[in-house]
Amino acid sequence: KAGVTQTPRYLIKTRGQQVTLSCSPISGHRSVSWYQQTPGQGLQFLFEYFSETQRNKGNFPGRFSGRQFSNSRSEMNVSTLELGDSALYLCASSLLNGADEQYFGPGTRLTVT
Amino acid sequence: GESVGLHLPTLSVQEGDNSIINCAYSNSASDYFIWYKQESGKGPQFIIDIRSNMDKRQGQRVTVLLNKTVKHLSLQIAATQPGDSAVYFCAEIGNAGGTSYGKLTFGQGTILTVHP
Numbered sequence: 700k701a702g703v704t705q706t707p708r709y710l711i712k713t714r715g716q717q718v719t720l721s722c723s724p725i726s727g728h729r730s731v732s733w734y735q736q737t738p739g740q741g742l743q744f745l746f747e748y749f750s751e752t753q754r755n756k757g758n759f760p761g762r763f764s765g766r767q768f769s770n771s772r773s774e775m776n777v778s779t780l781e782l783g784d785s786a787l788y789l790c791a792s793s794l795l796n797g798a799d800e801q802y803f804g805p806g807t808r809l810t811v812t
Numbered sequence: 813g814e815s816v817g818l819h820l821p822t823l824s825v826q827e828g829d830n831s832i833i834n835c836a837y838s839n840s841a842s843d844y845f846i847w848y849k850q851e852s853g854k855g856p857q858f859i860i861d862i863r864s865n866m867d868k869r870q871g872q873r874v875t876v877l878l879n880k881t882v883k884h885l886s887l888q889i890a891a892t893q894p895g896d897s898a899v900y901f902c903a904e905i906g907n908a909g910g911t912s913y914g915k916l917t918f919g920q921g922t923i924l925t926v927h928p
Contacts (some may be wrong), residue, residue, distance in 0.1 A: 703855075732914035741921065742856075742901065747914025755913040789855050793914070800846070801916060803855035 701726065703792050703804035711810045717778040720807045724771050724792030731773040732801060733765060736787040745788075748773055780811045824925045831892045833922045835885040835902035842904040846916065847876060847887045849898045856901060859887070889924075897926045 704723045712718050724731050733745040744757040748767035765775040771792075777784055787808050791801040825831050837845075843864040848856035862869045862876045862885075869876050875888040885902050902919045906912035 730914055732916070734916075734918075742903075742916075742918040744915045744917070749913070755915050757915065791855075791914075791916075799844075800858055800861060801914070802858055803848075805853075805855045 703790060703802055705788075705790055705804040705807050707807060708805065709808045709810075711812060712780050713812055714780055714782060716780050717776060718780060718809060719774055719776045720788055720790075720809075722773045722775075722790035722792075722804060724773070724790075725802055728792035728794050728802075729771050730793045730795065731767055731771065732791045732793070733773070733775050734789045734791065735759070736789055736806070737785075742789070745775065777809075782811050785809060785811045821920065822923045822925070824927065825892050827892065827894060827926055827928050829892050831887075831889040831896070831924060831926075833887045833889075833900050833902075833924065835887075835919050837883050837885060837902070837904050837917075837919075839904060839906060839917070840880075840883065841906045844905045845876070845878060845885050846903045846905075847874075847885075848901045848903060848918075849896075850901065850921070851898045859900075892924075892926050894926045894928055897924055899923050 706721045730749045732747040734742050736742045746765050747755040751767045762778045767773045787806040789803050789806045791803045793799050793801045846861040847859040849859050850856045860871045860874050860876050862878050867878050873890045877886045899921045901921045903916040
């Protein structure tokens with residue numbers, strides 16, 4: 700069974716631009732969570748989707764948004780990029796409700812210049 | 813507020829030794845805990861988990877211990893190998909539902925270095 704995939708793997712953007720990241724969960728998994736990882740803040744929860752509904756959201760500004768499609772694939776969008784948004788963005792999928800095993804993808808490395 | 817923290821940021825061991833990585837958590841409502849291993853350039857890899865109704869769980873070469881009284885979690889790796897060198901994170905999630913859905917709270921991480 701294929702693992703969690705994320706595209707693109709690397710991205711360089713300029714301040715003020717927007718970016719869309721994609722995540723395909725493990726087949727059959729319905730919950731997708733997104734995390735931001737930085738050296739200073741560690742791994743921080745962004746949001747979680749289940750059956751196309753956002754059920755939980757972390758403490759990030761409204762510039763960070765996401766969605767989930769009927770096939771459980773998820774995207775996250777960051778608008779008006781800031782230098783501080785440079786990070787590794789990870790998505791994780793779980794089978795049911797996000798309170799079971801979460802399996803992570805390789806991440807998308809976003810650099811904002 | 814909720815937090816999960818690690819006592820030791822770095823741990824160096826010799827190949828073949830046993831390693832113990834510790835983690836403290838503050839949310840007494842946490843009921844599910846996971847240990848992850850993250851190698852450079854990769855996403856966190858699931859190692860082992862434990863629910864709050866257990867105090868010990870064993871996997872292949874790994875054991876997780878949970879002490880709810882002092883809110884402490886540990887990961888024991890037997891016969892540590894150079895391939896075990898990575899950053900190890902503990903993570904916790906509260907009761908399923910509500911503000912806990914899909915939200916893992918991670919510790920800062922411990923860098924494990926295994927010397928041949």
